[in-house]
Amino acid sequence: MSLQIGDIAPDFTVQTTEGEIHFYDYIDGHWAVLFSHPKNFTPVCTTELGYTAFLKPQFDARGVKVLGLSVDKLESHGDWAKDIEETQGTALNFPLIADTDRKIALLYDMIHPNASDSMTVRTVFVIGPDKRVKLSMNYPAATGRNFDEVIRVIDSLQLSAKHQVATPVNWKVGEDVIISGAVSDEAAKEKYPAGFKTIKPYLRTVAQPK
Numbered sequence: 001m002s003l004q005i006g007d008i009a010p011d012f013t014v015q016t017t018e019g020e021i022h023f024y025d026y027i028d029g030h031w032a033v034l035f036s037h038p039k040n041f042t043p044v045c046t047t048e049l050g051y052t053a054f055l056k057p058q059f060d061a062r063g064v065k066v067l068g069l070s071v072d073k074l075e076s077h078g079d080w081a082k083d084i085e086e087t088q089g090t091a092l093n094f095p096l097i098a099d100t101d102r103k104i105a106l107l108y109d110m111i112h113p114n115a116s117d118s119m120t121v122r123t124v125f126v127i128g129p130d131k132r133v134k135l136s137m138n139y140p141a142a143t144g145r146n147f148d149e150v151i152r153v154i155d156s157l158q159l160s161a162k163h164q165v166a167t168p169v170n171w172k173v174g175e176d177v178i179i180s181g182a183v184s185d186e187a188a189k190e191k192y193p194a195g196f197k198t199i200k201p202y203l204r205t206v207a208q209p210k
C-alpha cells in the first residue's frame, strides 16, 4: 500500500548533489518537502527545478528543508544543474538525490508502473517535524506542478498544526480561517475575544490567528 497521510515517512541514506544525506538527520525537526521529477535534461523538469530554486528563500522562511529526487546519476545532476542555472536564471540551491538503485523511489511509491516503469512520476511529499506525511501529490510527466501551491499548502499545514483552525477553498495567508469543530462556541468566544462569524453551526470563521 502506498504511503498515506499520517504515515511515518521512511528514513534513508543517499548520495545527493550536496553529499551523503541521512534523511532524518537532514530534516532534524524541520518541515520537509521531498519531491521527485521523472528525468534530467527534460523541459518540464528543468522549469520545475529552476522555479523551486527560486522559491528556496520562501521555503527557508517557513523552516522547510527541500529535497529533490530522480533516478538519474549524480554526474548527470551536476551537468544538468548548469543548464538549469543558464535557462531558468537560478542555480540549484537544494540537494538533488541520485536514486540510481530506485531504493527511495520504491519506498515512497514514486514509480507508477502503468505510467512508466523506468522513471518516477512527479510526486510531492510534505513531511512534518514529527516525520509524518502531511500531504502527497502525484502529477504525470507532461504536467508541471504549481510550486506556489506547495508553499500555500505549507502555510495552511503550519497554521492548522499551531491553532485549532482549518483553511477554506483557495485560502491564502491573511484571509479568514475556519474554526475547528472540536472548539465549542464557549471556547471560541474565549479564544477569539474580537469575535468570530457563525454562518452555520458547523461553519464558523475568524481572522487568521497570528
Ligand code: BEZ
Binding pocket: 038, 039, 042, 043, 044, 045, 046, 119, 141, 142
Ligand atoms: C519533461 O520534464 O518535460 C518530461 C520528463 C519526462 C517525460 C516527459 C517529459
